[in-house]
Amino acid sequence: xxxxxxxxxxxxxxxxxxxxxxxxxxxxxxxxxxxxxxxxxxxxxxxxxxxxxxxxxxxxxxxxxxxxxxxxxxxxxxxxxxxxxxxxxxxxxxxxxxxxxxxxxxxxxxxxxxxxxxxxxxxxxxxxxxxxxxxxxxxxxxxxxxxxxxxxxxxxxxxxxxxxxxxxxxxxxxxxxxxxxxxxxxxxxxxxxxxxxxxxxxxxxxxxxxxxxxxxxxxxxxxxxxxxxxxxxxxxxxxxxxxxxxxxxxxxxxxxxxxxxxxxxxxxxxxxxxxxxxxxxxxxxxxxxxxxxxxxxxxxxxxxxx
Numbered sequence: 001x002x003x004x005x006x007x008x009x010x011x012x013x014x015x016x017x018x019x020x021x022x023x024x025x026x027x028x029x030x031x032x033x034x035x036x037x038x039x040x041x042x043x044x045x046x047x048x049x050x051x052x053x054x055x056x057x058x059x060x061x062x063x064x065x066x067x068x069x070x071x072x073x074x075x076x077x078x079x080x081x082x083x084x085x086x087x088x089x090x091x092x093x094x095x096x097x098x099x100x101x102x103x104x105x106x107x108x109x110x111x112x113x114x115x116x117x118x119x120x121x122x123x124x125x126x127x128x129x130x131x132x133x134x135x136x137x138x139x140x141x142x143x144x145x146x147x148x149x150x151x152x153x154x155x156x157x158x159x160x161x162x163x164x165x166x167x168x169x170x171x172x173x174x175x176x177x178x179x180x181x182x183x184x185x186x187x188x189x190x191x192x193x194x195x196x197x198x199x200x201x202x203x204x205x206x207x208x209x210x211x212x213x214x215x216x217x218x219x220x221x222x223x224x225x226x227x228x229x230x231x232x233x234x235x236x237x238x239x240x241x242x243x244x245x246x247x248x249x250x251x252x253x254x255x256x257x258x259x260x261x262x263x264x265x266x267x268x269x270x271x272x273x274x275x276x277x278x279x280x281x282x283x284x285x286x287x288x289x290x291x292x293x294x295x296x297x298x299x300x301x302x303x304x305x306x
Contacts, residue, residue, distance in 0.1 A: 045100070046072040048081040055084020060111060062088050073097040081106045081130065093119040093127075093149075101130025104161050110134040115148045124154040131161035138166055145171030145193065153198065157182060168193045169210075175200060185209045188240070190216050194227065197256070201228040211240040212247040214269070218254040222278055225256035232264045239270035249275040 051068035053061055065081075065088055072079040078098035083105035089112060093099070099117075108130060110116045116132050119125055127147070134146045145168035149155055155177025162169040165187040170179075172192070176199035183206045184191035190213040194200055197217065207214045214234035217227045229251060239248030246252070248271030253259050255278050266273040 045078040045080050046075070048079060051079075053081065053086060055082055055086065057086075059087060060089065061086045062091050062111075065091050069097050069099065070094055078126075085109055087111050088116050089114040091117055093117055093122055093125050095122040096124045097122070098126045098128075099130070100128050103129050103159075104131045106130040108132045110137045110146060112137060115140070115144055116146050118148045118150075119152055120150045122152055125149070125152060126156040126158075127160060128156070128158045129160075131163070132169075133163050134166055135164040137164075139188070140165070140167030142167070142189070143171060143173070143193070143195065145169055147171070149173070149175050151175070153177065155179075162187075162191075165189075171195075172197070172200065174198060177201075178203070180204055182206070187211065189213065191234075192216065194218070196220060197225045197227045199226050201230075203228075203231050205232040205234075207232065207234045209236045211238050213237060213252050214250045214266070216252045216254070217256050217259055218252070219256045222255045222257065224258045226258045227256065228260045228262075229264060230260070230262045233266075234264065234269070235267045237269040245271055245275060245277070247271065249273070251275070253277070253279050255279065 046068060048065070048068055051071070052064040053068060065086065068079050069091065073094040073096050076096065078100050080100045081102070083102040085107045086109065088108045089110060106129070108116050110133065114137070116134070117127070132146050146162055146165045148171040151174040153176040155175055158180045161183040163184070163186050167188055168190045169184040169187040170192045172194040174196050175194065176197070179192070179200070179202045181204045185208045188211040191207040191210050192202065192205070193213070193216045195218050202215060214237050215229060215232070217225060217229070219225055234250040237248060237250055241247040248269060250266035250269040250272070251261055251264065251274045253261070253276045257279055259279065261274055
């Protein structure tokens with residue numbers, strides 16, 4: 001009589017799934033700039049629930065989030081926030097911090113007129129897959145935002161939704177890094193205000209319904225900036241601040257050389273689609289449908305709008 005060989009044991013689906021998730025996290029976050037964090041990433045990630053954060057709870061959860069971020073960054077592992085609403089204000093992102101949400105349903109809701117997340121002099125920060133809302137905020141200063149990052153390199157912001165800012169949605173000063181697939185709307189000033197950039201790229205952003213600008217790339221003094229703006233969609237930019245052209249633009253480049261503006265779609269801008277002031281460009285590759293197709297003030301430099 002023929003006997004059947006015993007079947008190999010079936011793998012535990014939960015272990016397989018856990019391993020797949022860990023592998024995905026490693027692929028997403030592996031990069032030389034994270035340094036020693038690479039080894040820690042193999043051990044997993046921290047969960048905000050284990051640090052006292054409660055989705056949907058009433059009241060300020062800023063202190064709990066600050067502690068969780070500090071501990072996770074010290075270990076070199078990401079901090080994960082499950083879906084839900086968290087009331088947050090003035091949380092400082094430490095160097096090498098990685099904050100992950102579960103998509104737009106992970107919402108950081110601002111309290112008062114303060115910044116929600118900020119960093120200064122902290123490198124290698126990543127924020128991904130969450131939303132930030134400023135509905136309860138009062139007017140912020142010109143050089144601030146719901147997310148405000150200053151003097152930082154290696155920044156990564158991906159798949160973040162920012163809405164209802166009483167000022168700028170995102171403020172960057174002296175920053176180098178990548179912004180990908182952001183969704184920013186209903187800001188009283190600019191969706192993105194980047195000052196004195198040191199190597200910034202903005203790709204695949206969807207921006208709409210802002211009071212004075214879609215994206216501003218400015219410098220205090222004329223000089224090389226190196227920002228790349230490509231594949232972004234910008235619509236319905238108002239001119240609430242008035243003036244003679246500094247407001248009402250889809251993209252506004254001021255004093256910044258060596259900037260590339262390429263393959264962006266712009267519509268319904270009160271003043272112009274792309275305004276270059278005290279900079280230069282050589283040709284267009286954009287799809288403008290604003291009140292004025294463009295405005296230019298040339299000075300010898302290497303900026304391009306295509």
